[in-house]
Amino acid sequence: MLHDSLTAALNASKNWIKHFNRGDVDYCVSAYAIDAIMEAKPLGDYSGRDDIDNFWRPFVQSGATDLNYTNIWLKLVDENTVHLGANWTMNVGEGVITLEEWVKSDSGTWKLLVDSFEIHKQF
Numbered sequence: 001m002l003h004d005s006l007t008a009a010l011n012a013s014k015n016w017i018k019h020f021n022r023g024d025v026d027y028c029v030s031a032y033a034i035d036a037i038m039e040a041k042p043l044g045d046y047s048g049r050d051d052i053d054n055f056w057r058p059f060v061q062s063g064a065t066d067l068n069y070t071n072i073w074l075k076l077v078d079e080n081t082v083h084l085g086a087n088w089t090m091n092v093g094e095g096v097i098t099l100e101e102w103v104k105s106d107s108g109t110w111k112l113l114v115d116s117f118e119i120h121k122q123f
Contacts, residue, residue: 006074009082009102012110013069020067025060029053033103033111041118052115066091080104088117095120 012031019027029049032038038046038055046052069086076082084100101114 005079005082005104006076008104009084009110010072010074012102012112013084013100016112017067017069020060021065023060023065025053025057028056028060031112032115033105033113036111036113036115038114039116041116043119062092064090064092069097077101082110091123093119093122 016028016031019031029052032049032052034049036047036049036052038052040046040055043055046055067088067090069088072084072086074082074084080103082102084097084102086097088095088097095118097117099114099116100112102110103113105111
C-alpha cells in the first residue's frame with residue numbers, strides 16, 4: 001500500500017508535466033488543492049488556485065514548454081502524503097524543485113498541496 005502511494009504521487013507529478021508540456025494550464029491548475037501554496041523563488045509566493053492560475057497561465061502562454069525532471073527523489077510521509085523533489089529544465093530556464101507535497105484527496109485523487117521551486121537560470 002505504501003509503495004502504491006509513492007507510485008501514485010510520482011504518476012500524478014508526471015501527468016502534471018505531460019499536461020504542462022501540452023500547454024494545458026487548466027489541467028495543471030486543477031491538479032493543485034484548493035488551498036495549495038506555491039513558492040516560486042525568486043518570483044514570489046502564491047496562495048490558492050486562482051493565485052496559482054495567475055502565475056502559470058501567462059507563463060505557459062509565453063511559450064514555456066519542454067519541462068523535464070531529473071534526479072527525482074520521493075519521500076513517503078504517510079499513505080496519503082508524498083514529498084517529491086527534483087532538478088528541472090525547460091526551454092526558458094532551469095532550477096530545482098525543493099518540495100512538491102502530493103496529498104491524496106477524499107476522492108482518491110492526488111493533489112499538489114505545496115509546490116516550492118527555485119529558478120537558477122533563465123534563458
